[in-house]
Amino acid sequence: MSTLHTGFAAGLAFAMFSIAAQAADLPSRRIAPAIPMPPAFTWTGFYVGAQAGWAQTRTELTPGAAIAGQAAVASLPSLNRDGATVGLLAGYNYQIGQLVLGGEIDGAALITGKQRFTALTGDFITAHTNWxxxxxxxxxxxxxxxxxxxxxGLALAAAKSTVTGTGYSYGAGDSTRLGWTLGAGAEYAITNNWIAGLEYRYSQFEEDTYTYPVGVGGLGIVGFKQQLSTNQVVGRLLYKF
Structure with a gap:
């Protein structure tokens, strides 16, 4: 009886060892841990940023009133000045599929210097746009x-003009002018928060008319119209919240 038990135990141990060995040879069915995927990027959100680049101010002067039957200023050129611009901005984007809608406000200083023209009357006409x-x-x-x-959208400019002659000086339009602006650009999201871009915009502002008294062969009135426009190409760096 003990011999039977001993043989049975030995056979059972051998069978269990064989099953274990076969199981070890089977391919592993363990599930690999899932690799976490980064969240999909979206343009939706508020952002703030800075911009800097090239700017041009263009002042077109048109002759106005006459003195003694002749135009006091026979012709006036377009006064262009190239320089730099630097400013701040803020906005919001909302993405629908691949369409991105948004709004933005910005303000920038213009470092373009003064534009000057000497009229036939001997006057200096100076134009300067600060921001x-x-x-x-x-x-x-x-x-x-x-x-x-x-x-x-809507554009604003702080334009200032001055007419200076012998013994007098007239400020001409030291005020904020309204206008419109159009442009286009491209942006790339370096990370989910930092965005770099490049933008071009053209802006045109309301026309202003200046008149002032001056004596040229007798008393008279000198007048001219001023039309201001700007071009800007700026690099942009934004932080999206």
């Missing part, structure tokens, strides 16, 4: 982290 700003809508199309867009 510009805008409130705009944006419509963009996103290719994941890259987006192209168009923008347009």
């Amino acid at each position: 510009v700003g805008s409130a705009r809508l944006r419509v963009g199309y996103a290719f994941d982290r890259f987006m192209i867009y168009a923008t347009g």
Whole structure:
């Protein structure tokens, strides 16, 4: 009886060892841990940023009133000045599929210097624009982290002109002017928060008319119209919340 038990125990141990060995040879069915995927990028959100680049102010002067039957200023050129611009901005985007809608405000200082022209009367006509700003809508199309867009809206400019002659000086239009602006740009999201971009915008502002008394062969009135426009190409760095 003990011999039977001993043989049975030995057979059972051998069978269990064989099953264990076969199980060890089977391919592992362990499930690999899932690799966490980064969240998909979205353009939706508020952002703030800075911009800097090239700026041009263009002042077009048109002759106005006459003196003694002749135009006091026979012709006036367009006064262009190239320089730099630097400013701050803030906005909001909302993404629907690949369409991105948003709004933006900005303000920038213009470092373009003064424009000067000497009229036939001997007067110096000086124009200077200190800063510009805008409130705009944006419509963009996103290719994941890259987006192209168009923008347009209301523009503001602090334009100042001065007419200086012998013994007198007249301030001409030291005020804020309204206008419109249109442009386009492209942006790339370097990370989920930092965005770099490049933008071009053209702005045109309301026309202003200046008149002032001056004596040229007798008393008379000199007048001219001033039309201001700007071009800007700026690099942008944004932080999206």
